[in-house]
Every structure is written in structure tokens, then in C-alpha cells.
Amino acid sequence: MDFGFKKEESELIEEVREFIEQKITSELVEETHQLGAIYGGAEAREFIKKLGARGWLTPAWPRDYGGLDSSEMVTYIIRDEMAYAGLPLYFVAAYNAGPMILRDGSEEMKREFLPPIARGEIEFALGYTEPQAGSDLAALNIRAEDRGDHFLLNGQKMFNTSTHVADYHWLAARTNFDGPKHKGISLMVVDLKSPGITIRPLITMAGWRTNEVYYDDVVVPKKNMMGEKNRGFYYLMGALDFERMFAPSAYKRLFEEIVDYARETVFNGRPLSKDPLIRQKLAQMAIELEVSKLLYYQLAYILDREKIPNYQASMEKMFATEVAQRICNTGMEVLGLYGQLKKGDPRAPLAGKLEFFYRSSVVETIYAGTSEIQRNIIAERGLGLPRG
């Protein structure tokens, strides 16, 4: 039994921290903040290539496809350190599409897409959700008609973030129109510059943008389909077990800034941090962050043993995102009236960061599977309770 990092892992953490210190600019952090993701801007494109050059984008992939043949533990460490630095890595190409292509794609597809993904040269956008298919992904019905050497696509996607800046759409589309819903879905790579694609912005309450995407007679070559036709839903469900995770340190830095604020802010002649109630609340957050960390690294541990986390991944995602929201709420309580001051206001504590996170954290328990869906999974797979 061992809860510590291995020597190489501890060394890697140091290396990553050094890299972050040297390579992260305030412009990059600002850009990421504006866009809601470390993707799409000029700064990010440069940064990702530097990360890719070290193999740190896809360390667990085989060397043949641009990886380091390293462990998931390493991937998880890097992602958590980056999240701590304010640059949570949620690359669709490296973490969603790439691993699926690696597992289920043809050799041709692997050769075409994996090395540039590993180098950080191309980015995908996630194309699952539709207006009528949110939690119930199998209800998606964007049509992909088989036209011999290509598919012809018509329909609409919803909340497809980064489609306006990414190179490719990682698309789930309906290829079989009768029979059970989940037996008629296929996955394909679509060039987002294809004629017939219209992207319309949807601005979130956090200020950053996601999109609606309309497909109007869009031609997608057959070779861009991943794996077998009509098996897409199974690939997707399998992939979710591998992908689902939330780097807990994304909110750890924020928590530490709230702690510093409580220490430095004197109210009625004593620092806020000496208020017993505030001490209790901050300690509770520190504890919950510790719990999140254990759940998080558990996933890497399971993956490295070539086992599949299923309910554990759901538990980690649910728990860590709910902790994220509690941290924001606790922070707001600590800041009191000041908590509402936005970035740019001269009196805004934490440079308005909490006001922003308070808004943006709302979505954490919704996307990538809502907390309710995660609880269903925990109960059904973790405890074997019957489906309703």
C-alpha cells in the first residue's frame, strides 16, 4: 500500500512546475480566461506546441504515434499542475478524440491524426450534444446519409465549444435511421472548413463562447469515419469511462487565494482568518480538496493497471465539480459585499477572479455528464442497483 508518488513522478512534477514558470505568460492566462479554454488563440497555439514538443500532451501514447510510452499517472500529474497554473488542459484532440482513435481507429487514421495531435498542431471540437440530445446522447439525430464514398450530413449541433477555432469536428452522427437509437450512431472527423457548415455563437454567463453548429449538405469522406459504422455509441460509452475526470487543482489556486485574502484582510481589528466560522469553512474546503485529489489519482492508478474506472470516474467528476462550486460559495461568504466586484473594479479583491469563477463554476456540474447522470452511474455500476 502506497499513497506517495514514485521518484520519477515527483521529479516530473518539479519539471512541469519549472516549465510552467518559464513558459506561461500573463497574456496566455488572460487569453485562456477570455476564451474559456486553452485553445483557439495565438498564444495558446504556441504554448501547446511547446507542450507537445516535450511529449507532455500525450505522454501515455505509444512512441510510434508521438507519445512517450509513459503512464496515465504522468498525464494526470501534468493536467493537474496545469490546472493549478490556471490553464486546465481540456484538449478534445489529445484527451477525447485521440484516445478513441488510438483504441478503435484504423491504422490509416492513426497515422494521419495522432502524430499532429501529439505535436499540438491540430485541435478538435467535441460534437456530441444536440438540442434534443443532451444527457440522452443516443437521441442525437444529425443525419449522415451513406452516399457510397462519402456521407452527406444535415442537422444541428448544440453547445459545441471551440468549433469556431478548432480544425476538426469530432462528430457523433446518425447513420441508421430505424432500429434502436443507440445502434445507429457513427463517429467521424469533419473538417470544420467544409462547405455547408455554419457556426453561430452562444455566449455563456461566464462570458466565454460556445456554439450552435448547422450542417447543410456537408460532404464527409468515408475514410473519416472512425471504427465501424453504427458502433459509435458503444465507442462513446467506452470512452467516457476513460475520459471522465476533473483536475481538482483548477480550484485549488483559487482556494489558496481566498485563504490569503482571509489572512490579510483585517475586519473589526482582527484578520478574517481568526474568525472561528471562517476557519471552519476554509478547513472544510481544504479537506474536500484533499479528498478530490485522492479520487483523482485513483483514476490514473486504475488506468495504469489496465483496468477501467467506471463508477470511480463518475464519482471523481461529480465530487470534484461539486467541491469547486462549494469553494466558490465559501469564497463569496468570506469576501462578503466585495465578492460581487468584477475584474477591472479598483476595489475588486483577487482581481475579480472569484466573481468570475462564481459564475463559471455553474457549468462544471452540467457538462461532461451532469451530476445526476453521474449519480445514476455510481448507483447502477458501483452498487448494482437495477435500472429504473
Add this chain to the structure above:
Amino acid sequence: MQKEVWAFQGDNRMDYDLNEEQQILRDSARSFLAKQCPGTFVREMAEDEKGYTSELWRKMVELGWMGILFPEQYGGYEGSFLDLAVLLYEMGYVCLPGPYFSTVVHGGITLLEAGSEIQKGEILPKVASGEEILTLAWTESGGSYAPQEISLKADLHHDHYVLTGTKLFVPDAHVAGKIICVARTQEPAGDYEEGVSLFIVERENPGLTVHVHSTLAGDKQCEVEFNQVQVPGENLLGELHMGWPVLQKVLQKASVAKCAQMIGGGQRAIDLTVPYLKEREQFGRPVGSFQAVKHHCANILTLLDTSKFMTFQAAWRISEGLSFEKEASMCKAWVSDSYRQLVALAHQVMGGIGFMEEHDLQLYFKQAKTSELAFGDARFHRELVAQQLGL
């Protein structure tokens, strides 16, 4: 050592890549206790004056459980703190009554931390062989583990000390042979942590009276009155006035040990509940298929899994000789709240039957509260965490 803690079994249950001896210990404890300590026995012992049977005590001695933590030279097995945690988990799983915890954890760990060679040489082998039952008398009328609480006085008279005061919530003092008593040997001048000392007191000592409290879980916690109790100078445990740092360590280790019991109890609460929910039908379908019930269950499993992680992390750190103060307090705070919440949720999903005395779930409801209160509840430990955070 490999990083082997995050392992899982095929049946999706968290297991902790225990080493071979730990697996043997766990399996043998599980089957032994299932036979020896059914729910009926737990209820019987709650009513029983002593609270345990000599027969079961002897069997536990034969299994080597008393000396699990002690060095070989004291008749022990030199087990690690993790080994102890594995055993306590199984004891928690069956709600084992009796003075094992007070003897091995309260008494044993305090002696290991502070005892002289002579004291350890005299007492620990007797504990290992089952002849000696120990406990630790710490809390007083304020009902807290804080240093301000210690007001029982020990005055030096030539070659002995005279102890006067009252201790409350002392586990198993009514059957203990020796009581380690926390006393004040110096009036506090600002810092309450100074001037606290520990004494080994024979329960048979004249001037010492024990009353057993009537408690929620029927475990035996006692009021111990010290009326001019004379204790020879050599019974001072550790350095004079320097007892508090020892107690802090004992508190942290005992907290983690308590959590090991609690997660065992939490596992049992799930084992008592979930299979029932798959069988029990209402409205023509298993109640476990209703989403309101399922989401309670998802929360139960989350509370349990996270409690296991926090406990095994802290126990592992203690075993490895790493710093453990922060992790231990985080652990006790988290598990205290979680265990109580998870049993409460288990009751909710069981419906009326879980409320019946004859159903075992209620034993765990009570165990949860008792354990939460022992060695400081969540609020108490959160304050320690706040201190660790430099607040």
C-alpha cells in the same frame, strides 16, 4: 514499495492492495468475528455490566491481536499501523464491543509514545498476553479534548503524586487494570499546553471510584473520580509537564484508528442495505430502482469510498513514518461527518424496517455517533486543520 493502494476488485469494491499478511489477517478476522460477534452478541454486551466476555477476549489473545502493534521484545508482533487499521476495520464491521480499542489504542499507543523501557517492559507483555486491560482518562466536565480542559490536579508529595479531580467519558475504566490519567502538574500561565503530565494509575487504588455512564450505543464509558489518589513517582509516564505533545500524537493516531473502525462500519451499513433494496418491491418494482433511492445510494457510496481513501492515506503515512498531523485531522473530520451521514441515508432508504431494534442497521447508527464524538468531532479537527493551514 509499489504504489499499490488504488486497487479495485472485480466486484467493483475498493480494496487496497493489502499485502499477503494483511489479506490473511483481514480474512481470518472477518470469518472469526462473523461467528463470534453477531448482532445479538453486540446487543447482549450493551446490556452486560462488563461489556465483553472473557471467553472472546481469550480467543482474541490467541489470535495475537493484543500485541499487533508492539515490538517483539514486549511479546508483540511488530505489526504496522496499517495492520492495526485492517484489524480495526473488521472490528468496526461487526461493531465489536469490549475494551480492545481502549487497551491497544488508548493505552498501548500512549505507552509506546511515552513509556520508559521499564514501564513498557512491565506492562506491554501483559497486554499482549491478555492479562492487562488499559485505558486513558483524558476528558473532563467540559467534554472536550482541548488542553484547557485538563484540570484534574496532581501534586507532588515527596516521592509520590496525589491526584484529585474527575474524568468523564473514560472508555472501559470499569474493567481496566491500569488507567493512564492526564493531569495538571502546573497551573497554566497562559499556555494550557504546558504543565500537563501523564500518570499510570492502578484502578484498584483506594480513592478511585468508577461509574459507568449510560450511553447511546451501550459501550462502556465511565466517570472516574480521583479522590486524593496516591501514585508513586515512578508511575509518571513521559516527562513531567510535557504530556501534551504526547497526547497530541496519541490523539491523531487514535483518531485514524477510530476512522478505520468507522469505515468498516460504513461498509457494513452498505452491505445491510443495498441487497435489500434490490429485493424489496413497492409499486411493482424494486425500491432500489427508484432514482430518489439510487441517488441516496450514490451519495452513500461516495461518502464511504472517500472515507476509505482518507483513512488509508493517513494510516499509510503513520506506517511509513511520514508526517501525518494534517492528514490525520483531515481524515477524522471527513470520516466523522461522512459516516454519520451515510448511516442516516442508509436508514432513509431502508424504510421502517431499519428503525427496528432487531435490525442491525441501528447498531451502526449508534456506532457512528459515538465514534464521531471520540477524539474530537469534525468541528474540533477542522480547527486543527485550520491551524495546519497557518490560519
